[in-house]
Amino acid sequence: MNIKISLFASIVILAAASSASAIQIQMGNSNGSDIGYYRANPHGDFESVIGNYALGKSTDGTWFGTFCIEKNEYFTPGSTYDVALNDGAISGGRNGAVNGKDIISEGTGWLYEQYAIGNFFSTVYNPYNLQKAIWFLEDELNWSDLGTKARNLVTLAATSLGLSTTDWSEVKSDYTGKNVKVMNLTSNNGQNQHQDQLVYMPVPDSGSTLALLGFASAGLLAFRRRR
Numbered sequence: 001m002n003i004k005i006s007l008f009a010s011i012v013i014l015a016a017a018s019s020a021s022a023i024q025i026q027m028g029n030s031n032g033s034d035i036g037y038y039r040a041n042p043h044g045d046f047e048s049v050i051g052n053y054a055l056g057k058s059t060d061g062t063w064f065g066t067f068c069i070e071k072n073e074y075f076t077p078g079s080t081y082d083v084a085l086n087d088g089a090i091s092g093g094r095n096g097a098v099n100g101k102d103i104i105s106e107g108t109g110w111l112y113e114q115y116a117i118g119n120f121f122s123t124v125y126n127p128y129n130l131q132k133a134i135w136f137l138e139d140e141l142n143w144s145d146l147g148t149k150a151r152n153l154v155t156l157a158a159t160s161l162g163l164s165t166t167d168w169s170e171v172k173s174d175y176t177g178k179n180v181k182v183m184n185l186t187s188n189n190g191q192n193q194h195q196d197q198l199v200y201m202p203v204p205d206s207g208s209t210l211a212l213l214g215f216a217s218a219g220l221l222a223f224r225r226r227r
């Protein structure tokens with residue numbers, strides 16, 4: 001086969017796979033005190049994430065509760081957005097971004113996982129207070145912006161992780177877990193960025209993405225060798 005044709009085929013296959021694996025969600029406002037600060041309605045195969053939630057999910061299996069990690073980006077309730085799974089916010093909100101990316105904190109990862117699997121939830125740990133705690137842990141709010149209940153959540157995260165409760169930089173350090181991911185929301189073919197959200201996905205990558213990337217790389221390598 002002509003190497004140019006082979007290379008083109010590799011790129012087409014990779015593009016098709018990326019398109020087939022694209023995920024979307026429809027964002028909405030919360031409706032009640034037990035579903036997260038906002039709700040995300042995943043489309044297609046992405047709906048499998050709902051099964052990981054013991055709390056903060058719809059009874060009909062259509063949406064799950066989520067929280068924002070930036071303060072200066074927004075979404076329109078009822079609108080559908082493209083999703084790229086990541087370990088941090090793109091642009092990073094008000095503070096914390098390094099080279100345009102802000103990896104979520106250890107405290108944020110721990111708190112959202114506890115929320116998703118239902119380890120705690122009460123008047124103290126309601127969505128409003130949890131959202132405020134997350135924004136503090138992402139450097140979007142100051143300590144003085146938090147009420148007592150939100151402060152208690154930050155302290156709970158730190159003590160549960162064995163980290164300092166006098167130096168918040170420890171609990172704000174980059175998340176090292178794997179279960180909590182960030183949904184980078186975009187629209188208009190990626191041209192518009194929106195408020196990034198959290199999702200609980202304790203499912204390892206199947207390796208298919210790496211295999212496809214490896215296939216494309218092999219095509220490029222062959223092209224270089226035969227050129």
